[in-house]
Amino acid sequence: MVKLLKVLSQLHFLSPSNLGRLFVAIRQNGINLMLLFTLTERAGSRNTALVDSRETVTYQELKSRCEHLAHHLADQYGVKKGQKVAFLCKNHASFVQGMFAASRLGADIYMLHSSMSQLQFNRLVEEQPFDLLIYDDEFENLIENSSYERSTLVSYHEEKVSINSLSDSKRHKKGKLPAASSGKLVLLTGGTTGKPKQVTHRPSLFHFLAPFTALLNQLQLPSFNTAYIATPIYHGYGIAILLSFLALGKQVVIQESFDVQRACDLIRRHKVEVVTVVPLMIHKMLRHNPTSLHSLACIASGGAKLHPVLVREVHNELGSVLYNLYGTSEAGLNLIATPEDLHYDANTLGRRIPGGDLKVVKDGAEVEPGAIGEFCIRNKWSMQSRKNRWIQTGDVGYRDENGYYFLCGRTDDLIISAGNNIYPGEVETVLRDHPNVEDAAVIGIEDIYAGHILKAYVQVYDEVLTEETLVSWLRERVTTYQIPREIVFVKELPYTAVGKLDRKRLEMINHSCR
Known part of the structure; x- marks a missing residue:
C-alpha cells in the first residue's frame, strides 16, 4: 500500500476527490486497462492521447471509443471474462482500443507476433481455441489459409465491420457492463522461426508497481510530454511505455511499422522527448538525420544488446539521453542502465530495479562477482510470480563488484x-x-x-x-x-x-x- 500511495503521489492523485473517484471506478468497473482513464481525467480529457498514421485521438475520444467497443464486443461477439481474444495487429489506435475493450470485459488477451509464418500461425490456432481474432487486413490470407474458423474482426476497413466502425458507432446501451478485472496477458516469444513460446502474465495493480515506479523515476517519465513507441506494442517494454504514458495523461505517437525517414520526421514534427527503440533503430536514425533527433531527452533501448560504439555515438550527437533496459518476456523488466551507468561502462545492463531478485548461477550455485553464469530472476511481476520460482532466462553474463550486470550471450550460443x-x-x-x-x-x-x-x-x-x-x-x-x-x-x-x-x-x- 505504501508503494501504491507513492505512485499515486507522483501522478498527483492523492486529493480526497481523486482518490474517491479512483475507488468508485474500481468498485463499478473492476481493475482493468480502462482504469487508466480515471487517472487521466484530471489532466484534461481533450488532451491528445494517441497519434497514428490515420488519426489523432484525444483522451475523451479514446475513452468513449473503448466503452462503445466493449459493449459491441460483449453483445455481438459474446466476449466475457475467461474468453480468449487474440490480436494480430501492428501499432495503431484500433489495436489499443481493442486491448482496452477486451480488458474491460475481463478477457484473456493474446498478443501475436505480426511477423509469424504461415506454419507458426497454423500450429498456434490448432493449439489455442481463440474465441475472437482481431487482425489487420494485410493478414487475411494468413487466416484464410489456416484451420481457424471462429469469430474474426478486422481492425480497419472501409466496408467490413471493423474496430474503427464499431468504436465510432453510437448505440443505446441495454445496461451497464458488469465489473471485471483484466484477465491474462499472453505474449508469444521465439521470433519468426520454430514454435512460439507462450508467456502468461496476470496483471496486478500491486505486482507491477515496482517496474512502473522504476520507469517513472529512473527514466523521469513524468517530466516529458510526448513519447514515440517505435517498437511493436506486442513486445513487453513497448506496451510498458505505452501504458505508462497513458497513465500520465501524455501524448503517445505510434506507427504501424518502423521506417527510418518517417521516424525521424515524426520525432521532429511532434517534438518527441521519449522514444522506445531496439539498438538498430537508433543506429539507422543517427545515420539518416541526427539533427531531427535533438528533441529527444530519453531513448529507451531494449530487446537486443546495446553496442558500446552506438552508446558513444548517441552521447556525442545527443548528449546523456540513452537508457538501456533489460528484461525478458517471462520475467519482465529487471535492469535499467541510466546514462550515468553507461558512462561507467558502455557495456553494462545497469543495476537491478527495486523489488526484484537476480542471481548469476553456474552448475546450480550462485557465483561470485566477475564469474560468468546464467541470469536467474525472481520477482512479483513475472509469469511465475505466484509460484515464487526462479526463472532461468537463458542469458549468460556476470555482475561486477559494484552491482552492475553485463551480458555475454545466450546459453544456446x-x-x-x-x-x-x-x-x-x-x-x-x-x-x-x-x-x-x-x-x-x-x-x-x-x-x-x-x-x-x-x-x-x-x-x-x-x-x-x-x-x-x-x-x-x-x-x-x-x-x-x-x-x-x-x-x-x-x-x-x-x-x-x-x-x-x-x-x-x-x-x-x-x-x-x-
Missing part, C-alpha cells in the same frame, strides 16, 4: 572449442571496440580436432582494415582460444525484424559457401 567455453558475445564486444569496426558477429564452425572453431563476420567503416591487422589487435585483448580462425569482412550483417542479430542466417550463409 555457447561454443566449446578444444574444451574451452566461449560465448561469442564476449568476442563481439571486443571486436566492436576497434575504431574501424562498425559491427561484428561470431559463430562456431565444426572442426575435426577442436570440436568447434570461431569464425567472425566483421562490418567495417572502410576497407583499409585487414584480417592480419585485426587479429594482431585482438591478441592483446582476448585469450588465445577466443581469437577467430577466420575473419570475413561483409557490407552488412543480418538482423531480425526486431533488431536482433540473426545467427541462424549467418550459419546458413556459412554452410552455403562451403
Whole structure:
C-alpha cells in the first residue's frame, strides 16, 4: 500500500476527490486497462492521447471509443471474462482500443507476433481455441489459409465491420457492463522461426508497481510530454511505455511499422522527448538525420544488446539521453542502465530495479562477482510470480563488484572449442571496440580436432582494415582460444525484424559457401 500511495503521489492523485473517484471506478468497473482513464481525467480529457498514421485521438475520444467497443464486443461477439481474444495487429489506435475493450470485459488477451509464418500461425490456432481474432487486413490470407474458423474482426476497413466502425458507432446501451478485472496477458516469444513460446502474465495493480515506479523515476517519465513507441506494442517494454504514458495523461505517437525517414520526421514534427527503440533503430536514425533527433531527452533501448560504439555515438550527437533496459518476456523488466551507468561502462545492463531478485548461477550455485553464469530472476511481476520460482532466462553474463550486470550471450550460443567455453558475445564486444569496426558477429564452425572453431563476420567503416591487422589487435585483448580462425569482412550483417542479430542466417550463409 505504501508503494501504491507513492505512485499515486507522483501522478498527483492523492486529493480526497481523486482518490474517491479512483475507488468508485474500481468498485463499478473492476481493475482493468480502462482504469487508466480515471487517472487521466484530471489532466484534461481533450488532451491528445494517441497519434497514428490515420488519426489523432484525444483522451475523451479514446475513452468513449473503448466503452462503445466493449459493449459491441460483449453483445455481438459474446466476449466475457475467461474468453480468449487474440490480436494480430501492428501499432495503431484500433489495436489499443481493442486491448482496452477486451480488458474491460475481463478477457484473456493474446498478443501475436505480426511477423509469424504461415506454419507458426497454423500450429498456434490448432493449439489455442481463440474465441475472437482481431487482425489487420494485410493478414487475411494468413487466416484464410489456416484451420481457424471462429469469430474474426478486422481492425480497419472501409466496408467490413471493423474496430474503427464499431468504436465510432453510437448505440443505446441495454445496461451497464458488469465489473471485471483484466484477465491474462499472453505474449508469444521465439521470433519468426520454430514454435512460439507462450508467456502468461496476470496483471496486478500491486505486482507491477515496482517496474512502473522504476520507469517513472529512473527514466523521469513524468517530466516529458510526448513519447514515440517505435517498437511493436506486442513486445513487453513497448506496451510498458505505452501504458505508462497513458497513465500520465501524455501524448503517445505510434506507427504501424518502423521506417527510418518517417521516424525521424515524426520525432521532429511532434517534438518527441521519449522514444522506445531496439539498438538498430537508433543506429539507422543517427545515420539518416541526427539533427531531427535533438528533441529527444530519453531513448529507451531494449530487446537486443546495446553496442558500446552506438552508446558513444548517441552521447556525442545527443548528449546523456540513452537508457538501456533489460528484461525478458517471462520475467519482465529487471535492469535499467541510466546514462550515468553507461558512462561507467558502455557495456553494462545497469543495476537491478527495486523489488526484484537476480542471481548469476553456474552448475546450480550462485557465483561470485566477475564469474560468468546464467541470469536467474525472481520477482512479483513475472509469469511465475505466484509460484515464487526462479526463472532461468537463458542469458549468460556476470555482475561486477559494484552491482552492475553485463551480458555475454545466450546459453544456446555457447561454443566449446578444444574444451574451452566461449560465448561469442564476449568476442563481439571486443571486436566492436576497434575504431574501424562498425559491427561484428561470431559463430562456431565444426572442426575435426577442436570440436568447434570461431569464425567472425566483421562490418567495417572502410576497407583499409585487414584480417592480419585485426587479429594482431585482438591478441592483446582476448585469450588465445577466443581469437577467430577466420575473419570475413561483409557490407552488412543480418538482423531480425526486431533488431536482433540473426545467427541462424549467418550459419546458413556459412554452410552455403562451403
